[in-house]
Amino acid sequence: MEKHTRSYVQLLKPGITFSNTISGIAGFFLAASVVPFQWAALLGVVVGIAGVIASACVVYNVLDRNIDKRMKRTAKRDVASGAIRVRYALVYAALLGVVGFTALAALTNALTVWLGVLAYVWYIVVYGIAKRTTAYSTVIGGVAGALPPVAGYTALTNQVDLAGVVLFLILFFWQLPHFYAIAMFRRDDYAKAKLPVWSVRFGMQNTKVQIFVSVLFYAFAASLLTFFGYTGIIYLVLSSALSVYWIYTGIRLYGKVDDVKWARSMFGVSLVVLLAMCVLISIGGYLA
Numbered sequence: 371m372e373k374h375t376r377s378y379v380q381l382l383k384p385g386i387t388f389s390n391t392i393s394g395i396a397g398f399f400l401a402a403s404v405v406p407f408q409w410a411a412l413l414g415v416v417v418g419i420a421g422v423i424a425s426a427c428v429v430y431n432v433l434d435r436n437i438d439k440r441m442k443r444t445a446k447r448d449v450a451s452g453a454i455r456v457r458y459a460l461v462y463a464a465l466l467g468v469v470g471f472t473a474l475a476a477l478t479n480a481l482t483v484w485l486g487v488l489a490y491v492w493y494i495v496v497y498g499i500a501k502r503t504t505a506y507s508t509v510i511g512g513v514a515g516a517l518p519p520v521a522g523y524t525a526l527t528n529q530v531d532l533a534g535v536v537l538f539l540i541l542f543f544w545q546l547p548h549f550y551a552i553a554m555f556r557r558d559d560y561a562k563a564k565l566p567v568w569s570v571r572f573g574m575q576n577t578k579v580q581i582f583v584s585v586l587f588y589a590f591a592a593s594l595l596t597f598f599g600y601t602g603i604i605y606l607v608l609s610s611a612l613s614v615y616w617i618y619t620g621i622r623l624y625g626k627v628d629d630v631k632w633a634r635s636m637f638g639v640s641l642v643v644l645l646a647m648c649v650l651i652s653i654g655g656y657l658a
Contacts, residue, residue, distance in 0.1 A: 378454070378462060380448065381448065381454065382423075382425075382428055383424075383427040383430075383431075386423065386427055387423045387424045391416060391419050391423065392648045393518045393644070393648055394415050394419040394518040395415060395416065395648070395652065396519055396522065396537075396649075396652045397534075397537050397651070398411070398412055398415045398523065398526060399522075399651070399653070399655075400523060400533060400537070400600065400651050400652065400654065400655050401523045402655075403600075403655025403656055404527070404533075404600070405526050405527055410477045411478055412525075413477055414473045414477025414478040415478065415521070417469065417470065417473035417477075418470050418471070418473035418477070418486065418521075419470070419474075421468075421471070421473060422466075422471060422474070422486045423470075423489075423518070424470070425466035425470055426489070428459055428460075428463035430493070431459060432449055432456055432459050432460060433494065434450075435450040435456070437502075437563050437565065440563040442559055442562075444559075470486070471486060471487075474486050474525075478524075478525040479524070479525065479528045481529070481530070482521050482525045485517050486521060488514075489514045489517040489518065490514075492511075492513055493514035496511075496514075497510055497511035503566070504566060505567060505568050505571035505572065507567065508546060508549045508568060511549075512541075512546060512549075513542070515541060515545045516539070516540075516541040516542035516545065519537040519538070519540070519541050519651070520534045520538050523537055532598050536591065536594045536598065540588065540595075540647070540651075542591075543584055543585075543587040543588035543591050544588050544640065544643065544644060544647070546581075546588075547584040547585050547616075547640060548644075550568055550577050550580050551581060551633040551636045551640065552637060553569040553570070554574055554629055554630065554632075554633035555634050557569045557570060568580060578624070578632070581620065581636060585616050585617055585620070588616075589616075589617070592610070592647065593606060593609065593610065595609075595651070595654060601650075601651075601655055602655075604654075604657040605653075605654035608650055609650050609654075612642075612650075615643075616636075616640070616643055619635060619639050620632070620636055
């Protein structure tokens, strides 16, 4: 029973569900610095985003089961291996989706619900097709991953204003170096599965360049919250320090370690940056 329960937890990809949920919470608290705080809306953001993302991840496990079988890292995933039947996984996904969308509909607003629908369809359908057909799948998939903080923001404001656009850009450009790094240290697996990710299509050195360029765009996007008056100078200094640290890590290790170790280091920094940025976005509107 314990292993079975653990299997169902892994189906919803806890790391992806958690990171998207905390980015949604960050967007919510940024909004709370300019409009009145609402506990019900916060509950809607947490339960709604977590439920919607988790449901999408379960569906993705089902759709990717044949690809997973060809990759060493994923061959033992429970849907791919047959440990969990497809129909049970789909029922699980439906239940999670009902909980998520019900929470968004009951506790937030129609705009936030539609953002959830867009993220859900984009991740499963648009990114699902792109992943199998183009090296630009990371860019395409970034749209879905950048919507949770916007949804967290609109849950209170009920509008996509300049801050919402900036939140989208921050998370969009954060994702590119994060997932390009994964594509580097898992290149052999992706090549075996015949997935045309950037590192497979254009090579490791070109992917390194893409990572550096993406981090620079991320740094610029992160600064816009202060330039447009949504956060103070403390946020700008700290967020800029994170960006500098990310770039410095890449430069310091460039040529000193192999490509896989370099990519893992950049991936690790990206996780630190995400968690720290979510905190900074949450409190940035309250800091001088």
